[in-house]
Amino acid sequence: MLRLHDTATGTVRPLELRDPGRVSMYVCGPTVYEVPHLGHGRFTLVFDVLRRYLTFRGLEVVHVSNVTDIDDHIIERAAHEGRTEPEVAAEYEASWWAAMDALEVLRPTAVPHATRYIPGMVELVGQLVARDVAYETDDGVYLQVDTVDGYGLLAHQPLESLRVGARIEASEQKRSPLDFALWKKAKPGEPTWPSPWGDGRPGWHTECVVMSLDLLGDGFDLHGGGQDLIFPHHENERAQAVAAGRTFARHWLHNGWVMVGGEKMSKSLQNFTTIGDLLARGDPRAYRLLVLRSHYRRPIEVTPETIATAGRGLARLDALARRLALPDPMSGVVVRDEAVAAARGGVDDDAVARFCDHMDDDLDTPAATADVFDLVNRAHAAADEGDAEAARRLGGSVALLCGAMGLRLRSGVGDLDEPTRQLVDRRDAARRVGDFARADALRGELLAAGWTVEDGPDGTVVRR
RNA sequence: GGCGGCGUGGCCGAGUGGUUCAGGCAGGGGCCUGCAAAGCCCCGUACACCGGUUCGAUUCCGGUCGCCGCCUCCA
Structure with a gap:
C-alpha cells in the first residue's frame, strides 16, 4: 500500500482511497499570466510520476488540474499590453501545454477553467453568506476565518499565531486581517460577472473548491501542489469547503522547491529559469531524471551542472537500451501486471518488488532510481558474461520501471542523413x-x- | 515574534542502533578495443558541533551553530 506524507497530519500515512481501486486527485494548476518556469516543471513532474506509478500499480486515476484564467495578474498584464484577458490567458495556457508536452507530462483527465465555473462560485459564496460565515463589505465578500473549524490545519499554526504574524493590514471593514475575499467587487475596467453582491469576480481560489468538488466529489482522495500553496492558498480552499459543510481532500501532498544558489526559485526573486530555456539547452528527460533523483519533499538545485549530471545518467540508460534493443517503455501508459505479462524476456520480479517497496514509501524515487541503475549494471554484466537471457530479463526490468516513472529510453540511433x-x-x-x-x-x-x-x-x- | 524543514565522503543523494554494499556523477588503477567509445572489475574520501542514553550511535535524546522556507494571492 502506498504511504504518502500528509501535510494535514505532518506524517507519512497510507493513502486510503474513498473508492477502492480508484484515485481521485486534484493538483493545483497554473494561473496563466506568464510562461512556466522550472518550479512549475517540478510539481508537474512530481505529480506525473505519482500518477504514472498509481496507474502502474493497477489503480484508475482521475487527475483533475485547473487552469485559472482570471486573476489580478492576468488583468494587469492585459491592461499593460492593451489586450483582453482571454487573449492573455489563451497565450500562456498554450505555452503551458507546450511545456507539459515537451516534458512528457500526461494531460490531466480533466482541465476545468475558472471562467467556466463562475456561477458555481457565486452559488458557493451565497451558501457561505447564508450560513453566516461570510460577510459583505464595500469592496467584496469575505470569509470570516474564526468561524471555520480547524483553520490553520495545514499551516500547523493556531489562528491566533497566524493573526499575530499577519503582514497584511486589516482593512477597516474586515473583521480580522486573516479574513479573505471570496468575491471582489468590480473596479473600473475589470472583467466582471454578475452576483447578488454586484458585478465582480471571484476571490481567493474559490474556483479550486468548486471545481474539485464538482468533478471529484466530496472527500476526494488527494489534493496537491507546491509547498508555497500550503498557506494561505490551500488553507483557504479548505476553509471555504469546510465552512460550506463539505468534506474536502482526505490527503494533502506538497512538493519542495526548486532552488537557485540556495534560494527558492520564485517570480518575486526574479531568479527563475523558464521551461522553454531548459528545453532549448538539452534533453527534457534530464529534468525528469533530476527530479526523480531527489525526494519530492526536498529542495532541488537546478543548474546547468546538475542537469548535465542527470544527462549523463540518461546516457547510461540509453546505452543499455541500445545494447539490448530494449522496447520503448513510453509507447503507452505502463500498468505493471499487463506489462509484466507482455514482456517477452520476462522481468526480474525481485527487482520490481524492491522498486515498488521504495515507491510505496512516500514516493522514494531516489531509492527507486538507484534500483534501476543497479539493474542497468547487472544487465550489462550479464551481457558481458554471455548470459543473454539474464541480460534480457534485467534489461526488460529497466524498461518496465523507467516506464513506470515516465522516463523514455532512446535506444534507436535513428535515421542518418x-x-x-x-x-x-x-x-x-x-x-x-x-x-x-x-x-x-x-x-x-x-x-x-x-x-x-x-x-x-x-x-x-x-x-x- | 510564531511555525516548519534541512545539515552524509569532490558533487548530487538514499539509508540504518553494531561487522553486506545505497545509487549516480567526478577521480585513480585494471580488463576489453587497432586506438577510442560503450561496458565490466577494483579503489579512495562520510555522516555539522557538543553532551547524554547504550556493550555499541551517523542512526535515539538534549543543547549549540549554520542554512532554507512559510506566516494574504509565488508551484
Whole structure:
C-alpha cells in the first residue's frame, strides 16, 4: 500500500482511497499570466510520476488540474499590453501545454477553467453568506476565518499565531486581517460577472473548491501542489469547503522547491529559469531524471551542472537500451501486471518488488532510481558474461520501471542523413581493410559533426 | 515574534542502533578495443558541533551553530 506524507497530519500515512481501486486527485494548476518556469516543471513532474506509478500499480486515476484564467495578474498584464484577458490567458495556457508536452507530462483527465465555473462560485459564496460565515463589505465578500473549524490545519499554526504574524493590514471593514475575499467587487475596467453582491469576480481560489468538488466529489482522495500553496492558498480552499459543510481532500501532498544558489526559485526573486530555456539547452528527460533523483519533499538545485549530471545518467540508460534493443517503455501508459505479462524476456520480479517497496514509501524515487541503475549494471554484466537471457530479463526490468516513472529510453540511433551515412560506410570500409589512419580521420569528421562514435561487432554506430 | 524543514565522503543523494554494499556523477588503477567509445572489475574520501542514553550511535535524546522556507494571492 502506498504511504504518502500528509501535510494535514505532518506524517507519512497510507493513502486510503474513498473508492477502492480508484484515485481521485486534484493538483493545483497554473494561473496563466506568464510562461512556466522550472518550479512549475517540478510539481508537474512530481505529480506525473505519482500518477504514472498509481496507474502502474493497477489503480484508475482521475487527475483533475485547473487552469485559472482570471486573476489580478492576468488583468494587469492585459491592461499593460492593451489586450483582453482571454487573449492573455489563451497565450500562456498554450505555452503551458507546450511545456507539459515537451516534458512528457500526461494531460490531466480533466482541465476545468475558472471562467467556466463562475456561477458555481457565486452559488458557493451565497451558501457561505447564508450560513453566516461570510460577510459583505464595500469592496467584496469575505470569509470570516474564526468561524471555520480547524483553520490553520495545514499551516500547523493556531489562528491566533497566524493573526499575530499577519503582514497584511486589516482593512477597516474586515473583521480580522486573516479574513479573505471570496468575491471582489468590480473596479473600473475589470472583467466582471454578475452576483447578488454586484458585478465582480471571484476571490481567493474559490474556483479550486468548486471545481474539485464538482468533478471529484466530496472527500476526494488527494489534493496537491507546491509547498508555497500550503498557506494561505490551500488553507483557504479548505476553509471555504469546510465552512460550506463539505468534506474536502482526505490527503494533502506538497512538493519542495526548486532552488537557485540556495534560494527558492520564485517570480518575486526574479531568479527563475523558464521551461522553454531548459528545453532549448538539452534533453527534457534530464529534468525528469533530476527530479526523480531527489525526494519530492526536498529542495532541488537546478543548474546547468546538475542537469548535465542527470544527462549523463540518461546516457547510461540509453546505452543499455541500445545494447539490448530494449522496447520503448513510453509507447503507452505502463500498468505493471499487463506489462509484466507482455514482456517477452520476462522481468526480474525481485527487482520490481524492491522498486515498488521504495515507491510505496512516500514516493522514494531516489531509492527507486538507484534500483534501476543497479539493474542497468547487472544487465550489462550479464551481457558481458554471455548470459543473454539474464541480460534480457534485467534489461526488460529497466524498461518496465523507467516506464513506470515516465522516463523514455532512446535506444534507436535513428535515421542518418546521407552525408553522415556515407562517412560511416567509408569508415567501416577503411577499418575492414585495416586502414586505421583513414578510419581515425573519418572518426574525427564524425566527432566534429557532433556524433559519438562506437565501433561494435556489427560495424560503426553513431549517435548524438 | 510564531511555525516548519534541512545539515552524509569532490558533487548530487538514499539509508540504518553494531561487522553486506545505497545509487549516480567526478577521480585513480585494471580488463576489453587497432586506438577510442560503450561496458565490466577494483579503489579512495562520510555522516555539522557538543553532551547524554547504550556493550555499541551517523542512526535515539538534549543543547549549540549554520542554512532554507512559510506566516494574504509565488508551484
